[in-house]
Amino acid sequence: MYAFTYHRPTSLADAAKLAGAHSDGKVIAGGMTLLPTMKQRLAAPSDIIDLSRLDDLRGIEVKDNVVTIKALTRHVTVANSAEVKKAIPALAELAGMIGDPAVRNKGTIGGSVANNDPAADYPSACLALNATIHTNQRAIKADDFFVGLFETALGEGELITAISFPVPQKANYQKFRNPASRYAIVGTFVAKFADGVRVSVTGAGSSGVFRVADFEKALSANFASSALDGKSVAASGLNSDIHADAAYRAHLITVMAKRAVDAAK
Amino acid sequence: MPTVSMTVNGKSVSADIDPRTLLVQFLRETLQLTGTHVGCDTSQCGCCVVHVNGDAVKSCTTLALTCEGASVVTIEGLAKGDELHPMQAAFRENHGLQCGFCTPGMIMTSVEMVRRKGHDLDEHTIREELEGNLCRCTGYHNIVKAVAAGAKAMAAQGK
Ligand SMILES: Cc1cc2nc3c(=O)[nH]c(=O)nc-3n(C[C@H](O)[C@H](O)[C@H](O)COP(=O)(O)OP(=O)(O)OC[C@H]3O[C@@H](n4cnc5c(N)ncnc54)[C@H](O)[C@@H]3O)c2cc1C
Ligand code: FES
Ligand code: FES
Numbered sequence: 001m002y003a004f005t006y007h008r009p010t011s012l013a014d015a016a017k018l019a020g021a022h023s024d025g026k027v028i029a030g031g032m033t034l035l036p037t038m039k040q041r042l043a044a045p046s047d048i049i050d051l052s053r054l055d056d057l058r059g060i061e062v063k064d065n066v067v068t069i070k071a072l073t074r075h076v077t078v079a080n081s082a083e084v085k086k087a088i089p090a091l092a093e094l095a096g097m098i099g100d101p102a103v104r105n106k107g108t109i110g111g112s113v114a115n116n117d118p119a120a121d122y123p124s125a126c127l128a129l130n131a132t133i134h135t136n137q138r139a140i141k142a143d144d145f146f147v148g149l150f151e152t153a154l155g156e157g158e159l160i161t162a163i164s165f166p167v168p169q170k171a172n173y174q175k176f177r178n179p180a181s182r183y184a185i186v187g188t189f190v191a192k193f194a195d196g197v198r199v200s201v202t203g204a205g206s207s208g209v210f211r212v213a214d215f216e217k218a219l220s221a222n223f224a225s226s227a228l229d230g231k232s233v234a235a236s237g238l239n240s241d242i243h244a245d246a247a248y249r250a251h252l253i254t255v256m257a258k259r260a261v262d263a264a265k
Numbered sequence: 266m267p268t269v270s271m272t273v274n275g276k277s278v279s280a281d282i283d284p285r286t287l288l289v290q291f292l293r294e295t296l297q298l299t300g301t302h303v304g305c306d307t308s309q310c311g312c313c314v315v316h317v318n319g320d321a322v323k324s325c326t327t328l329a330l331t332c333e334g335a336s337v338v339t340i341e342g343l344a345k346g347d348e349l350h351p352m353q354a355a356f357r358e359n360h361g362l363q364c365g366f367c368t369p370g371m372i373m374t375s376v377e378m379v380r381r382k383g384h385d386l387d388e389h390t391i392r393e394e395l396e397g398n399l400c401r402c403t404g405y406h407n408i409v410k411a412v413a414a415g416a417k418a419m420a421a422q423g424k
Contacts, residue, residue, distance in 0.1 A: 006267060006284035006330050028328070035287075035326045036308045048284065052331050076320075100397025101374065101381075102311060105320040106327070180309070182396070 002044040010053045012161065016136045020157030022047040027159060029072055029111035032103050057110070057161060062087050068164040071110025079104060088129070089265060090171040090189070094121050097175050099182050110160040113145075116152050116208060118239070119183035123209040125173065127200035128189035129165045136161055148207045168193050170223075170264040174256040176203075178243050185244050188256035190264055196220040199257060204238045204249040215257055225258035271335045273298070274342030288332055289313045289324035292339055300340040300369050304399070311398035314370040315339045321377035323397075340369035343376070351418035352376050352411075361411030363402035371398050375412045376419075384420035386413050 004025075009015040019027055025047030028034050037043040051057065057072040062083045069078060078084055079096035098104055098112075098121050112122040113133060126133065126142040133140045135158045145153050154160070171191040175184050184203030191198050197219040202209045218227040233253045238246040269286075270279040273296060280295050292298045292315070303325055304312035313325040316338040343350035352372050355361070362368045378386070378394045386394075391412045392405070400408060 001285045004284060006328075008330070008333070028331070031326060031328065031331070032308065035328070039306055048328070050328075050331055100311070101378070101394055102314055102321050102323045102397045103308075105322050 001038045002041065004045055005047045006050065007047060008050045008053055012054055012056065012136060012159070015049055015051060015054060016157055016159055018047070018049045019159060022049070023156055025049055027051050029108040030074065030106040032099070032107040033111060033115050033117065051159075060084060062167075065167045066164050067091065067167060068162050069109050070162045071160045072108050073110075075099075075104035075107045075109070075112075076101070078109065087167050088165060088171060090173045090191075091125055091129070091165060094125055094173040094175075094189070097121060097173075097177070103182075109163060113163060114152060114154060114160050116146055116150055117183070118149050118205060118208040119178075119181075119185075119187075119203045121173070121175065121184060121187055121202065124184075124187050124189040124200040124202040125165070126163065127209055127211055128191040128198045129168060129171065130191075130193070130198060131163050131165045133160055134162045134164065135159060143211075146209050151208075166193070172260040172264040174260040174263070176252050176256055186249055186252040186256055188253060188260050190219070190257060190260040192219070192223055192264060197223060201233070201253050201257075204233075204253060206237055206239050212253070212257070219261065223261065223264075225261040228254055228258050228261070267330060269329050269333055271332050271337055273337045274339060282329055284328070284330055286329045287325055288315070288317075288327040288329045288337070291329035292324060292337075298339050298341050302366055302369055304366060304370075309397070309399065310367070310370070311374060312367050312370040314373040314398070316373060316377060319377070319380070321374050338373075340373060343372070350376070351422050351424060352379075352415035355415030355418055356408075356411045359407050359411035359414055361403065361408045367398060367400040367402075371395070371400065371408060371412075374398050375415060378412070379416045379419050379424075384416045386416045388413070 026045040027049045057070045059070045061068045067087050075095045075098045084092040131142045133145050168191040173189045175187040186204045187202040189200045199212045199215040235246040235250040238249045240246045266281040292301050302312040304310035308326040315324045391409045
């Protein structure tokens with residue numbers, strides 16, 4: 001790990017000021033992504049701004065059919081939240097599938113969404129549930145937030161404060177995971193709303209999480225796994241690696257989407 | 266160099282450290298508590314698991330400075346003098362270790378597992394909860410047996 005200067009702000013305003021003042025710096029939440037990359041010397045921030053004392057950024061609220069999860073809320077908290085389990089069980093299940101217990105004890109929703117790893121789980125929930133990402137400056141629709149590989153619409157010094165998820169009629173997340181890294185090889189999130197179905201895929205796209213318009217149309221007309229018979233995503237544009245080639249990932253997307261439809265509740 | 270202060274196994278400790286210092290380095294190198302092991306550099310093996318404010322976390326993926334004011338428990342903090350913690354005793358009785366390298370992390374994870382999941386743990390739950398702890402020796406079978414027995418013994422001792 002390269003050397004850095006450490007800051008421990010106690011308010012969001014101070015954290016944002018520090019993040020704005022140190023353009024080569026990084027904020028740290030759970031550290032479950034940032035520290036491994038710094039240890040591998042893939043990241044060398046000049047400054048580390050520790051968000052751990054911003055207690056206002058922790059907590060879950062369900063109101064007016066919207067679940068709002070503050071940025072520093074840990075995966076373990078979402079996975080075990082009675083409120084989330086009741087409102088959007090698929091979201092609690094997704095949080096419980098991230099990494100392992102020690103990762104879930106530290107990793108946060110804000111860190112996961114800000115990082116936009118192409119194989120991370122939360123970005124798929126944000127897209128399929130039509131979430132809004134709230135920052136210290138504005139509110140951004142998930143459709144506009146995930147720009148590319150590890151790239152988001154966040155500007156310099158812009159921090160995620162919360163993410164709000166509209167409650168769907170039914171939803172489910174199916175993850176085909178890499179047994180070693182525990183990240184998704186393919187993960188498919190299906191959400192049925194009164195005005196239509198949204199389907200997102202993580203783990204597979206060569207530019208990160210994406211929606212599948214063709215599946216959404218078929219499922220909006222008929223919310224049954226048979227509506228996806230014969231449908232598939234083109235393998236071009238999907239990742240190929242030692243774990244799964246693009247054709248296999250394309251196949252998995254349909255399989256996992258069907259399973260998600262069958263399991264949706 | 267910034268100063269960090271925390272409680273480790275019930276004792277207050279304080280030291281000036283390089284900001285880069287990971288919690289595991291602070292424990293092993295500054296405090297000489299070498300029971301916590303480092304088995305990988307990818308945050309995947311769980312040999313380094315300790316409790317920070319009651320949560321099982323990977324000390325290789327935690328900055329010591331983030332633990333300012335925290336209460337940390339390591340494998341050295343479980344036994345009372347010569348009397349092993351019931352989870353440690355269960356690992357010994359059930360042959361839950363061979364080389365022992367993964368054992369401190371396994372035990373710290375298991376003790377927290379009991380706190381979250383209760384004393385009556387089935388095999389499926391134990392295997393799922395041990396997902397972040399890798400063992401190269403045992404094949405896990407006796408570890409699972411040890412955790413189930415240790416969880417029951419903890420209940421008997423009111424832990
Ligand atoms: C062994 C292992 C297995 C894992 N398995 C999975 C898995 O199966 N699925 C999965 O989705 N993830 C997985 N992860 C990643 C894990 O979920 C991380 O917790 C998460 O991706 C990042 O959250 P964090 O709080 O740890 O963020 P950090 O590592 O602290 O930060 C990550 C990035 O986000 C930025 N950031 C953090 N918070 C904010 C904020 N509020 N506003 C703006 N930027 C911010 C940081 O500057 C940094 O660039 C795994 C990690 C490990 C170590
Ligand atoms: S040393 Fe391997 S997870 Fe910490
Ligand atoms: S006993 Fe040797 S690694 Fe687990």
